[in-house]
Amino acid sequence: MDRWLSSFLIGALLSLFLPIVPSLFYVLLFTLLSLIVGIFLTNKSLACFCLGIAWLLYHGAQYEDIWQNNNISTELLHKASYTVIGEVLSIPQIKKKTQRFNFSITQFSGQVLNQPINVRLSWKSHKNGLKQGQKWRLKIKIKPAHGFANEGGFHYQTWLRQHNIHATGYVIKGVESSTSKVSVRQRLYEHYQSLLPTHQNNALLLALTFGLKHQISEAQWQVLNATAAQHLIAISGLHLGVVAMLSYGFSKLILRLLSLIVLSSSRISKTLTVSSQVLFITLLTLIFVTSYAYIAGFSQPTIRAAIMLIILWCAKLLATKFTATRLILLTMFMVVLFSPFSLLSASFWLSISAVSTILLFIWRYKKHVKSDHNSIFTRYFHVVLYALSFQGFLIFTLLPLTSSMQYQVSLVAIFANIIAVPWVSLVCVPLTLFSVIASVINETSATVLISLAQLSLTVLWQWLDGVAKLSWASVSIDHTTWLTLSVLVVVSVILLLVTFQKRIFIYSVCGVSLMLTGFAYVNNKPSRNSVWLVDILDVGQGLSVVIRTNEQTIVYDTGATYPSGFSMAKSVIKPYLNYEGISIIDLLIISHDDNDHASGQAFLETHLQVNELMFNHKKQYTSCLIGEIKKIGRLTFEVLHPTERQADHNDDSCVVRISDDKFSVLLTGDISKKVEQALVDNYREKLNSDVLVAPHHGSKTSSSQSFIQAVSPKQVVFSAGFLNRWNMPHQDVVRRYHQFNIKTYTTATHGRVRVIVSPEDYQMQTYREAHWPFWFAN
Template sequence: MDRWLISFSLGALLSLFLPLTPSLFYVAFFTVLSLLCFFISKTKWLSALFCGCAWLLWHGASYHTVWQNNGLDKNSVNQKYQQAVAEITSIAAIKNDRVSFIADISSLDNKALKKPIRIRVTWLEPSIVPKQGQLWLLTMKIKPAHGFANPGGFNYLTWLKQQHIHATGFVKNKAVNQLINKGVTWREQLYQKFSQLLPEENSSAIVLALTFGEKSQLSDKQWQVLTHTATNHLMAISGLHLGLVALAGYAWLMLLFKVLPIKRLLPTKHQDTLLQFNVQHLVLFGVFLITLFYAYLAGFSTPTIRALIMLSVFILAKLLSLSLSKSRLLLISLSLIILVAPFSLFSVSFWLSFGAVSLIFLYLWRLPAKPIESSSLAVKCVNYFKHLSVFQVYLILVLLPITASLFYQVSLVAVFANLVAVPWLSFVVVPLVLLALIFTWIFQPLADVFLALSQVTIDIVWWYLSWLSDFSWGQWKIHHDAWLLLSLLILLAVVFFVTHLPIKKAVVICFLIAFSLKISQLNSASIQKDNWYLDVLDVGQGLAIAIRANNKLLLYDTAASYPSGFSVAEAVILPYMRYHGFNEIDLLIISHDDNDHAGGVDVLTEHVPIVNKISNELETGKACLEGDVFQWQMLNLKVLHPKKERADHNDDSCVIKVSDGVRSILLTGDISSRIEQDLVNHVPELLKSDVMLAPHHGSKSSSSLAFIHTVAPEVAIFSAGYLNRWRMPSQQVKDRYQRLQVPTLNTAEQGMISVSFTQGEMKITTYKQDIWPFWFAN
């Protein structure tokens, strides 16, 4: 049985790394392979492998074909506002003047959909906040799910797919937006009643996260503390929380059956039935109901579903008196999770949870607990704390590759933080919070007491976490290559741990591998000393271009920031820098002062040092004026425009040619055809370039035929937003490039576009096709 379970799970996992778009053809193909293998005795075990692959791809195909099945054009659905009948399926998150929630769309413009479309909706300043369970008629603009595609950053599209969200939407005010059905879910009623009892304190956001799984109220400062101490996992209701509730429920129910004369309370004819039935079975069934209720409070989020499945397998095995080994319990749970929630495999939290449980079993297998001979309570406490500390260090170190891949930084205070925070929140805070919730409906004065106690206990642990997060040495930033080396060494350490290799030999082997890899890295760096790289980042409707040379970073424009507080620089540029190991920007060039080009300057200035600046709007740094020549690393930077020191309009953009003497690129900002013609008339010999950034994101007012012909690039790159409202790049512009046989690439379609220049040779790669081409992320 184990082999079948392993094969099924492995097939599902391997299907994620197929660089294809899931379709019914591939589902049928792997299904046929599964059937063929099943009827051949030598390959029978492969049947489960192909079955797992077909299962994931079928769900992927169902997700991707929702537009086609509903007769909707995915590429034009966002071109107008539509009236949608929406059922609210989540508790609304309120931040500043914006409300966001999840809804299932069953009708668009009075046309019923064959399959509901799940959408993440944003509503600015609504007159009434929608509540879970209500039915609304909303006028909104819908855009198919999409996210930035760059290395090091959060993949928003993968997260949307994991939640089975097909689109995002924006509600139009001063339009038809009316409530059709006022009925709300019981969860929403509990949330509203409970949240009204909470004081306006920072700890109240933590209380809501621990009870309802609603983390939207947590402030940026709180998330920063949680991230720096590697305790953000405590804010998601998952296996840890459900396990604690199950343990507490079991203890209380067993005590209840022992203390209360339940047998005497039953009718005579049911007393014999109770004697025949194991009381423990009733308790386990009660535990299941309690954890099911807690999962309901959390909105049956993906982590709670995973934990509930695992707990259900354990309870069912006990009820049926099945003797399951730890490995089989784990495999059955994994297979059921894939069957019930297949998109869980996209989630990093899944791999953290699954890895943690696996490591616990591995730890108990290799280092079984030894009985303590001394009866002294002090000795027992010391030994317990010692084993707990060792285990905590072991768990954090082994899971380091997964946690470090999130932000490319390692918390050096994680052990100290989790050693206190995990038991404190588990055995003190969570019970108090849940008791407060229960007594909200039974006896409110007692609920207020439990709430007050929970606030105090949260403040205590929060003071400790804040103190740890303030240490300047508490964060170790690592780049991608260092992460790969760290992952390899930890993988080897796990192998040595399993095989019981002597510690001295294991250390020597790890040291030799690390040393050889470092030497190889140094040799590679010396060979590539004269190489340089251009990365046009995927920043939506905006611009941010990175040039890397000699381990230094040049940044041309910083993309946009928005009134909501969201900054593309924080979401894309800073993670990109961490990924490549840059701690500073050696040269920052701002083309002009439009928000989509200069909106991230303040964020970057706050987070990283900027050594040199070139701009016509910044108070510090050099101006960008025609005729200026700069030397940066091995590259020459020639300014071709503007003539005057100004940055107010698109035509004021700083146009720069970057060249190594053999290959060159032309950075054009947002210039119009008027400036293009002026450049063609005055400096035609300087325009010739191998790579050109298409002016003004492909606006029809730019990229004139004369300009394209004069530059004669081998490739032109558009930096544009996915299905942006200006419909850039314009079809007219794309036709001009095609007419002159100039290939074009678009960040909205390919994600980040990279060009490497190596000894006069030029190579182009795109994030979606070459770096991370897997279907679940694109």
């Protein structure tokens, strides 16, 4: 059975990386292969493997075909507003007078849908307040699910697919349906929130009770990241395990009381058999666990933990013993069966890895738990040492997964979690849960328990905050270091599982593998001494370009910042630089003062070392005026515009030509045809470039024919937002470039666009095609 489950899971996982777009044809193909292999070749493992592929591709096809199945064209979807009817699926997250929520559409422009379409919406300044479970008639504007595509950044498009969300957008106006009903979870949340006194840790309390983390501040996240304690406030197996233990003890208490009550009645006493007691305990525990999972919004971590607990209790009821391997495989199988896209979730792999690590540690070192020492001090010393070893082993084993999210390694994780984990498990979680239960029964008791829960969280936070303030609490790593750490962890875990005689062979194999990996990496990675790179990042409707040569980094523009607080500098540029191991910007050039070009300047200066800022906005900055030339490494940066020190308008954009005397890239900001013509008239001989970053994102007010002819690029890159309201790049402009046989790239379609320049030639590379070309991410 283990082999069949493993084969199914491997097939499901590998299907994510097939170079195809999921469709019904491939689903039928792999299903047919599964039947043929299973019946005629009697190879059940291979049949399960094909079945796993078919299962994931089926759900992939269902997601891809949702618009077609409802007869809705995605090509014109963003160009109009639509009236829809549906249900609010989540408790709305309110931030800066904007509500964000998931909505299930059942009627679209008067048409009853064949399949509901789930969308994620925002609604600004809505006073009445949306509530989970309500039905609404909304007028909305939406786009198909999409996300930015850059190294190191959050894969929003994958996250949307994982949560079965097909589109994103915003609400123009809406009316609540007369048949609307508010969910029990929403009512409980509102009542509980009304009982909360003002406290700095209320956000943590709501995260532990209702699984809502949107109120956690940036400063709190920084502490959690620095101490690797994020898992403590994300309701998962740890929290449901505590609930299961509490409910188990409560069930035993009830049985004890019942046994005392019915002790005098032999007829009733006989009914309390061992099997009936086990059944009672199991059912009550499952009720409590399921209730907590419901309150937490049936998030995927809670569902995974609940499935594992259900499997364990079913095994107990059926008097069946599962090996650790079978328990993990069965849990993974059931999760993939009910939520196939869980395979895309980092939290899924963290949960499975954590459970596997715990079981592995217990199996490998269980003999160290037992101690023959008579001294109480010695016994306690061994218990503490075992606990420290366990925590260290768990953190070390999970390092490849935990460090891949922020490219940050916590050096104080062991010290932080050795105190925090038992404190949260034994104090914080019970108090928060009891406070929620009491809020339904007695408000006075609930207020007391809430105060105790807040006090417990204050103690927790003082510990975590104190540890996080240590100067050596965490270190940032780049992708190469992460790969090295991952190999080290995998090798170390393998060595723990084998005997001493086999280790010499494994050492040899791993050594050779590491050498080959190193050689391959060095050969494939562009040498910094002989290559310079230009990355046009995918920052939506805005611009940010990163140029790297030798050990130096130049950034041209910083993308937009939005009223919600979302910043391209924070969400795209900084993660990209972390991924590449860059902490110093040698030169930051801001073309002009528009939000979509300049608003990330302050963030980058705060969080990175910026050696020089070239910006015409203020006199204390280095000017960016015509004729100025900077030599950085082997590159020459020559400014071709403007003539006056201004930065207020598009035509004030700083136009820079980057050249190594053989190949060149032209950065143009937001200049219009007027400036283009002036450049053509006065500096035609300096405009010629191999790659052009199109003026003003491909607006029809730019990219004149004379300018294109003067630059004569072989490739042009449009930095523009996905299905943006300005329809950039304009189709007339794209056709104009095509008329001159110029290959076009758009960041909205291709993701990050990279120009790799070598002494002999240069090549273009895109993120979606070369780095992350998989169907689930595009």
